[in-house]
Every structure is written in C-alpha cells, then in structure tokens.
Amino acid sequence: MTEKSIRVRFAPSPTGGLHLGGVRTALFNYLFAKHHNGKFILRVEDTDQNRFVEGAEQYIVSCLEWCGITTDESPNTGGEFGPYRQSERKSRYRKYAEELIEKGFAYYAFDTPAELEKMREQYKSEANPSPQYDSKIREKMNNSLTLSSAEVQERLTNKEPHVIRIKMPASTDVTLHDMIRGEVSFSTDQVDDKVLLKGDGMPTYHLAVVVDDYEMKISHAFRGEEWLPSAPVHVLLWEYLGWKNEMPQWAHLPLILKPDGQGKLSKRDGDRLGFPVFAMDWTDPKTGEITKGFKELGFLPEAFINMLAMLGWNDGSGEEIFKLNSLVEKFSVERIHKGGAKFDFEKAKWFNHEWIKRSKTDRLLPLVEKVLAENKIQASSALLSELIPMVQERCVLLSDFHTQLAYFFIDPITIDTDSISPKWNESKHDFFNSWKTGLEGLTDWSTATIEQSFKDAAEQAGIKPGELQLPFRIMLVGAKFGPPVFEIAARIGKASTLRRIDNSLALLKA
RNA sequence: GGCCCGUUGGUCAAUCGGUUAAGACGCCUCCCUUUCACGGAGGAAUGAGGGGUUCGAUUCCCCUACGGGCUACCA
Structure with a gap:
C-alpha cells in the first residue's frame, strides 16, 4: 500500500x-x-x-x-x-467537463433561468415540492441529450449560453466512507444533474472541488456536514474522471x-x-x-x-x-x-478567562497596552507589568483590563456612595479626616505602612478596621472591586490617595 | 414532501456490554476574604420512546419520535 x-x-x-x-x-x-x-x-x-x-x-x-x-x-x-484561487484556475475546468461529455457522463444544457423556473413551477406538487433536474426531467429540457447533435453543434458555434451538467446514472447506489460517520450511501435517483460548468465558464463547487483536490493532491477532505448530500456527485466525478484511486478520504464535520x-x-x-x-x-x-x-x-x-x-x-x-x-x-x-x-x-468566555488567568505578563502586556490606549490611558510598560498580575484573574475579556486598571491612572469618574452611605456616620467621617494627617506624615509610602497606619488610626478612633475598609475602597476605586485596597493606595501614590479621600468625603457630606 | 446525518443533565461531553453514568460551563449552598475575583468543599440536574440480541444494555440491531442538513448556473 x-x-x-x-x-x-x-x-x-x-x-x-x-x-x-x-x-x-x-x-x-x-x-x-x-x-x-x-x-x-x-x-x-x-x-x-x-x-x-x-x-x-x-x-x-x-x-x-x-x-x-x-x-x-x-x-x-x-x-x-x-x-x-479558483478564479485563476478557470481555464483548466472546461476540458474536464468536456471530457466527461465525451465519456457520456455529462451533457450540455441550454435551458435559460426562466425555463428552469418554469420547469420547477410546472412539476411542483404536494408530493414533490422541489422538482429537480434529474433523469426524468432532463428528457423534457433543452440539452444535448434531447437535441439533435446538429442543433447542439449549431448552438455551440453560435455561442449560445449553456451549462454542462453531470448525467446522474439511474438507480445506482453510491457509497462512500466517511472518517467520522463510516459508510454512507445514497441512491443516484435522489440526486439531480448538478451543473458542473456554469454559463460564465466558471466551474461550480462540485467540479472545482474535485478537479482541484485532484490536481493539488489532497489526501483528506474535511468539510461541513452540509456537504454530505452532494458527496455522491463528487465521488462519481472522481470515478468518471478516472481518478478513483486518488480520491481523498472524506470527513464531514458536525x-x-x-x-x-x-x-x-x-x-x-x-x-x-x-x-x-x-x-x-x-x-x-x-x-x-x-x-x-x-x-x-x-x-x-x-x-x-x-x-x-x-x-x-x-x-x-x-x-x-x-x-x-x-x-x-x-x-x-x-x-x-x-x-x-x-x-x-458563556463557556466561550470561560475559556478566555482561563487563558487570561494562565497567561504570562509578557503575553498580556501589549494587548493590555492596546486596550488602555484605546481608552486614552497612557501607562509605562514597567508599571503595567506590575499591575497585570494583580488584576488578570479578574478579567474575562481583554477589555476588562480597562475597568480593572483605569483607577490606577485616573480618579474614578463615578463613586458608588450608595454602598457606603447607609452605614456612614460622623465618626467615620472624622476618621478619614484625621487619618489623612497621618497619611501625609508617612515617609515610607508602601502597602504595609499604609495598612499599619490605617489600623492604628482605626483603633484610635475606636472603629473596627473592617468597617472602614469598604469606604476606603470606594473612595479609591469608585466601586466594589479590585485588588487589596492598600496595594492600590500604594500604587496610586500619596497625593492621589489624599485627593480621592477628599473627593469622596465631599460627596458623602452632601 | 424526498434523501442523508444525528440524539447521554439547560450547554459542552466521558463511557468503546457489566460504572454509585466521569469531568467542564452555568446555577445554588458553604468556606476563604469585611471589595471583586481567584481558590476550596458540597448540591440540584442526564441515557427520547418502544421493541429486540444478550446472563447483562447508555453502549449492538430495528421501528417510532424529535432535531439538523440538503433539495440553485451559492458555496
């Protein structure tokens, strides 16, 4: 073999x-x-x-x-x-179609679109809603099977518009082996005399796929399942053209x-x-x-x-x-x-989320830069490389990097005060006001020092730190999401942190 | 209408005659976390129906039902 x-x-x-x-x-x-x-x-x-x-x-x-x-x-x-490109191969198809005619496997057909339409109307019935140009009908149409050879010759020399159709054999079973479905067989009575070469000289898919697969030495042909019904035409063509031994293995995808x-x-x-x-x-x-x-x-x-x-x-x-x-x-x-x-x-998004979670920072960096640039946010690659690992597990789509990263660069546009105002009170207001002073005095602006300062201030104010953390987050981020707050504060810097606290305090007072 | 292909939870699906019928998505509960997410532990949820074959069918065969594709001088 x-x-x-x-x-x-x-x-x-x-x-x-x-x-x-x-x-x-x-x-x-x-x-x-x-x-x-x-x-x-x-x-x-x-x-x-x-x-x-x-x-x-x-x-x-x-x-x-x-x-x-x-x-x-x-x-x-x-x-x-x-x-x-098949359009560039146009000249090669006609000879194969004519070879088929010579061998008696195809014929010229001169029917106009209007005549075909009329035929379909005429033979349409309850039992047969879509009449085909098949072995029965072809006897009644204008083609080289019904016309005298002299007339066919005349029409041809007069360049009368015509197509070449395959002559489907009567009552034959065509069986093909599909790599996915196994043996599939069709009766030739069920398939019509497909057009092989169109009036404009271009081949139809049926002729082109066979000729090109042959000439390009295709070994396996994968295509959608919608092609299965016309597969017998292709198999017959491979046979008629004498290439049966070189026919590719078929696989019709669901x-x-x-x-x-x-x-x-x-x-x-x-x-x-x-x-x-x-x-x-x-x-x-x-x-x-x-x-x-x-x-x-x-x-x-x-x-x-x-x-x-x-x-x-x-x-x-x-x-x-x-x-x-x-x-x-x-x-x-x-x-x-x-x-x-x-x-x-939903599952597609899950795949993307998984891939974003698993991707290396370097892989994500240029893509994230693009997303941010589209949203008019400039960021240095060095900074982004530190930020990406902090938020990537929260991003399902690359565009999510914008929402997850924007507040590192610009003050939040909307502040979700609704999340904190119900539990907001004078003492919390005072806490932030006085803590600001503490923050201002911080010489080492880092996640750890900010957090420590926060806890100390909370203790002094007699408020549980947990009750102040969400408000702080809302002030910095604008909403309930994102990495640990103190890390955010550390990244955005002292000035931004203080400014955002002030902005929110003003909103909460009103 | 005819022909062809297909049929396991809501969805993607494993199983190639013997299992408590995997796993994943989504959903729900809980834990972690005073954000979101991640992570972890649970839960609900499946063999279309009917005949065979067999000691035994989700698995093999047939019928039915249902779904899909095709039925152009479109691919």
Missing part, C-alpha cells in the same frame, strides 16, 4: 466575514495535517462572481494568522500546485448550532443574542456595516481556538485547556463527535 503524503485544504469562499464554523473547519484541517506532518493548504473558492466580496480573502487570511493557523501553500505565498432554538449558527444569531460569530471584526465594503469579532471583543486567540477545538472534539481525558501544539499532538479524527453542538457563549 502506497502511503500518500498528507495534504489537506481549507477552502472558503470570500463572501464575507469568517464564521466560527469556518474557523473550526480550518482548525481541524490544520490539526490533522500537522499531527501527521502534512501540509495545510488554503484554497480560495471564488467561483461565484456574484457573491464575491472585496477584501474578504485578505480578511480570511488575517483571521487564520490571528488564530495561529499557518498555511503551507496559499494564494499569497504560492506553492507548487498553484494557483490557489455543524455548530444556535444556542437557543435550532439550526445552524448564523451571523444573525450573534446579533440577536449579543455575541460575535465572526473571528474578527468584519466591515461590509458596500454598506460599511461592522460586525463584531471575537478578537476585538477581547478574546485571546489561544482561547478562541481552544474553545473551537472542544466544540466537537475532546481527547477523552477530561482536560479542556490545550495550546495549539498540544491540540496538534493529541488530535485524532476518531474522537470527533458526530452530532452538532450548540454554541455556548
């Missing part, structure tokens, strides 16, 4: 933002390839000129880069099996479903339920509309791919946190789930 070298491909079409499911398909392809020391190829399926969206291809590349999914061959970087209700997760669900569906922000070049992505929302790519990998796969150990290289090491197709998984944004 000859060992074919492992080559897989992620083949998105550049029609807009890159969906969660798309990234997961890319990821599984990548994990499989790298686990077997194979190649991961990016192939752009831009055969539909109507759906082509400017910038979408570069956006997809950027998403993969952000995720750390590197390509071995792609439109940008090239490779020995290029071009990797779908990612809506969290509520049912159905495939879509961009709309994200908008509706308030979470991203795209990997990164996507700006529609026509409308200018921006759709939020995981990256910009504050996800770490490590968390994003980790979460995606666990949606439909696990290593069986119960461990859920994996780095990309561990995923590569552990990945196995056998452990991919068969059933679809509902997307759970």
Whole structure:
C-alpha cells in the first residue's frame, strides 16, 4: 500500500466575514495535517462572481494568522500546485467537463433561468415540492441529450449560453466512507444533474472541488456536514474522471448550532443574542456595516481556538485547556463527535478567562497596552507589568483590563456612595479626616505602612478596621472591586490617595 | 414532501456490554476574604420512546419520535 503524503485544504469562499464554523473547519484541517506532518493548504473558492466580496480573502487570511493557523501553500505565498484561487484556475475546468461529455457522463444544457423556473413551477406538487433536474426531467429540457447533435453543434458555434451538467446514472447506489460517520450511501435517483460548468465558464463547487483536490493532491477532505448530500456527485466525478484511486478520504464535520432554538449558527444569531460569530471584526465594503469579532471583543486567540477545538472534539481525558501544539499532538479524527453542538457563549468566555488567568505578563502586556490606549490611558510598560498580575484573574475579556486598571491612572469618574452611605456616620467621617494627617506624615509610602497606619488610626478612633475598609475602597476605586485596597493606595501614590479621600468625603457630606 | 446525518443533565461531553453514568460551563449552598475575583468543599440536574440480541444494555440491531442538513448556473 502506497502511503500518500498528507495534504489537506481549507477552502472558503470570500463572501464575507469568517464564521466560527469556518474557523473550526480550518482548525481541524490544520490539526490533522500537522499531527501527521502534512501540509495545510488554503484554497480560495471564488467561483461565484456574484457573491464575491472585496477584501474578504485578505480578511480570511488575517483571521487564520490571528488564530495561529499557518498555511503551507496559499494564494499569497504560492506553492507548487498553484494557483490557489479558483478564479485563476478557470481555464483548466472546461476540458474536464468536456471530457466527461465525451465519456457520456455529462451533457450540455441550454435551458435559460426562466425555463428552469418554469420547469420547477410546472412539476411542483404536494408530493414533490422541489422538482429537480434529474433523469426524468432532463428528457423534457433543452440539452444535448434531447437535441439533435446538429442543433447542439449549431448552438455551440453560435455561442449560445449553456451549462454542462453531470448525467446522474439511474438507480445506482453510491457509497462512500466517511472518517467520522463510516459508510454512507445514497441512491443516484435522489440526486439531480448538478451543473458542473456554469454559463460564465466558471466551474461550480462540485467540479472545482474535485478537479482541484485532484490536481493539488489532497489526501483528506474535511468539510461541513452540509456537504454530505452532494458527496455522491463528487465521488462519481472522481470515478468518471478516472481518478478513483486518488480520491481523498472524506470527513464531514458536525455543524455548530444556535444556542437557543435550532439550526445552524448564523451571523444573525450573534446579533440577536449579543455575541460575535465572526473571528474578527468584519466591515461590509458596500454598506460599511461592522460586525463584531471575537478578537476585538477581547478574546485571546489561544482561547478562541481552544474553545473551537472542544466544540466537537475532546481527547477523552477530561482536560479542556490545550495550546495549539498540544491540540496538534493529541488530535485524532476518531474522537470527533458526530452530532452538532450548540454554541455556548458563556463557556466561550470561560475559556478566555482561563487563558487570561494562565497567561504570562509578557503575553498580556501589549494587548493590555492596546486596550488602555484605546481608552486614552497612557501607562509605562514597567508599571503595567506590575499591575497585570494583580488584576488578570479578574478579567474575562481583554477589555476588562480597562475597568480593572483605569483607577490606577485616573480618579474614578463615578463613586458608588450608595454602598457606603447607609452605614456612614460622623465618626467615620472624622476618621478619614484625621487619618489623612497621618497619611501625609508617612515617609515610607508602601502597602504595609499604609495598612499599619490605617489600623492604628482605626483603633484610635475606636472603629473596627473592617468597617472602614469598604469606604476606603470606594473612595479609591469608585466601586466594589479590585485588588487589596492598600496595594492600590500604594500604587496610586500619596497625593492621589489624599485627593480621592477628599473627593469622596465631599460627596458623602452632601 | 424526498434523501442523508444525528440524539447521554439547560450547554459542552466521558463511557468503546457489566460504572454509585466521569469531568467542564452555568446555577445554588458553604468556606476563604469585611471589595471583586481567584481558590476550596458540597448540591440540584442526564441515557427520547418502544421493541429486540444478550446472563447483562447508555453502549449492538430495528421501528417510532424529535432535531439538523440538503433539495440553485451559492458555496
């Protein structure tokens, strides 16, 4: 048995933002390839000129880069099996389609869109709500099977618009082995004569995927489960073109479903339920509309791919946190789930929180600097490096670093006096007023000395320190969160501390 | 409608004929902490239904139900 070298491909079409499911398909392809020391190829399926969206291809590349999914061959970087953009391969497809016609496995069809529409109307019935261009119907249409060869020749020389359709055999079972689902078989009676080459000379997905997988020597083809119904067409094409022995192994991935209700997760669900569906922000070049992505929302790519990998796969150990290289090491197709998984944004956030907690300061530093800069807060890297470990366990999203860190740099904008005013009284007011003097006299401004001074003053005032700690926190932070108060006081310095006490005291008096 | 795929707690899921049916998220209780978070200890919560096969089915088979996908000159 000859060992074919492992080559897989992620083949998105550049029609807009890159969906969660798309990234997961890319990821599984990548994990499989790298686990077997194979190649991961990016192939752009831009055969539909109507759906082509400017910038979408570069956006997809950027998403993969952000995720750390590197390509071995792609439109940008090239490779020995290029071009990797189907539009640039246009000229190669027609000859295969015509070869199929010669062999009797395909035919020319001259039906206009209107005629097809009419056909569907005509044959539509209760029993058959969606009539197909199949072995029965093709007898009634305008194609090289029904027209005389002279007329076909004439129409062809007149450059009459036409497509090439596969001629599905009658009553044959097509069986394929799916790495995830095992044997799956279909009756050819159920599948229609798919268009292989479109009127504009571009191939459809069906022809292109087979030709390109063959020419690019793809060994394993991973794609979403939505492709399963058309798989028999592809299998037949591999056979008809005489490449059966080189056909890749198929693997149809389960779908990612809506969290509520049912159905495939879509961009709309994200908008509706308030979470991203795209990997990164996507700006529609026509409308200018921006759709939020995981990256910009504050996800770490490590968390994003980790979460995606666990949606439909696990290593069986119960461990859920994996780095990309561990995923590569552990990945196995056998452990991919068969059933679809509902997307759970809460769990996605948990992954991110875990990754933020576990990340080294250096990893977080540039990202945190960016978040702060976006909020007009300048901070030195040295200071931030000390601050990050103090707050990272409190951040679920990178954007949380802003709220968790802002008060180290600027006085709180809102003071949650409601939390302290119910228990506020004259003696507490007096305490802070007099403690200020004590603080002013502190020569060594450190967490320990501030805390000691606080305790001493509290004792002198006859108030339990615990009752004064929350007020102090509210004064410095503005709300009930953050690291130990005295550490905060130590960091923000004497002047800021005193100023914030004064500001709050003024508010509490009123 | 037809075809195909799927079905373990609310969600992600382990189990590859014999278990008190893991673990995680979320939720609840408690501890730690006079903030928040982290951490720790507990808790509630699962094999769609019906037939087989078997000494024994969550696990294998069939039927039903339910869910999903596909049914374009879109991918």
